[in-house]
Amino acid sequence: MPRTSSAAAKAPKNGQEPAWSIPSLREPRYSQSLERGLAILGCFTPKRPVLGIADIADDLGMSRSTTHRYVITLVALGYLEQGASRKYRLGLRVTDLGMSALNSTGLREHAHPYLEELRQRTSYTTNLGVLDGTDVLYVDRVRSYRRGQGSIDLDLHTGSRLPAYCTAMGKLLLANLPDSEQRELIAAMKLGKRGPNTITSKKGLREELEEIAAAGFAVNDQELNAELYAIAAPVRNEAREVVAAVNLSAHSSMISLEEMVDALGPHLVSTADRISARLGFRRDDEQN
Known part of the structure; x- marks a missing residue:
């Protein structure tokens, strides 16, 4: 019979469901300590990126002293970082693991040469992104050679994330979700003016x-900030699912959005x- 770990079975003090609940197996090699450490990492979300000891303890139904001991260990290992407020956020080791997981799928490896070629053809910055909750996660980025791009760079890099609702890639990925999942994510969003x-x-x-x-593509018409235009196209897998998006972004002083769509759109879609x-994706007219 399966059992539930003490961390998951103990009711959280805030009266809500635990943020992380894993059924433990009657397996002598199962590590409840590891489960608790991972449960702590699972408390951090895009909506709750910074948490204190009390927040984590209440979420998981653990004592504050036990929670503090696990948190100190995670900080020492680089999985959590402590800010000036003495609260905690995910550390760079978590980002490293996430990028390693993405790289293991082969997505970035397959896409990068084509992103380089797209930048060469258009001279504009191009990005590869995937949906992560209500955010778009930047999996790869090839920067423009053009002057002025730095003014809209937003300090983006591989591993950066932005709200999906105000980016071309994010909207494209949201548009291709099953209806129930799309509605759930939209319900969780706070649509602030950007x-x-x-x-x-x-x-x-x-x-x-x-x-x-x-339409099969998306645009960002100065929705993230006043200086940025972007267009995005879908990347599909063998099962015909949209698993990522590719975009081109440009400063609004360099090109109109209409010109981006008309002149650069075909290059983007081809990429x-x-x-x-x-x-592994094949169009209907390519399948025999």
């Missing part, structure tokens, strides 16, 4: 996603299709 054209109503976002699903082919 740029002059940010979509700030959930009804408006759902309507935008319907249009994106029909996304070639990456998809490397992942």
Whole structure:
């Protein structure tokens, strides 16, 4: 018979369900200590990136002294970092593991040469992203050679994340989710104003996603900030699922959004299709 670990079985003080609950097996090699350490990491989410000892202890139904002991160990190993507020956030070791997991899928390895080629053809910055909760996670990035791109760089790099609702890649990925999953994510979002054209109503976002699903591509029309235009196209796997997105981004003073779509869109779509082919995707007219 399966049992539940003491961390998961103990009711949290806040009256809510535990943030992390794993059924433990009657297996002599099973490590409850490791389970608790991973449960602590699982408490940190895009909506709750910074937590104190009391927050974690209440989430997991653990004592504060026990929680503190695990947290100190995770800090020493680089999986958590303590900020000036004496609260904690995920450390760089977690980012390293996440990127290693992404790299193990072969997605970045397959895509990178095509991103380099797209940058050469267009001279604009190109990115590869995947959906991670309500965020888009940047898996790869090839920067523009053009002057002025630094003003919209936003300090982005591989491993960075941005809210999905105000980015071309994020909206494209949201648009290709099953309806129930899409609605769940939208319900969890806070649509704050980021740029002059940010979509700030959930009804408006759902309507935008319907249009994106029909069109097959997405744009960012100064939605993240006033200086940025971007267009995005889907990357599909062998099962025809959208697993990632590729974009081109440019400073709004360099090119109009219409010109990006008309002149650069075909290059972007071609790049996304070639990456998809490397992942095993075949169009209907290519299948026999």
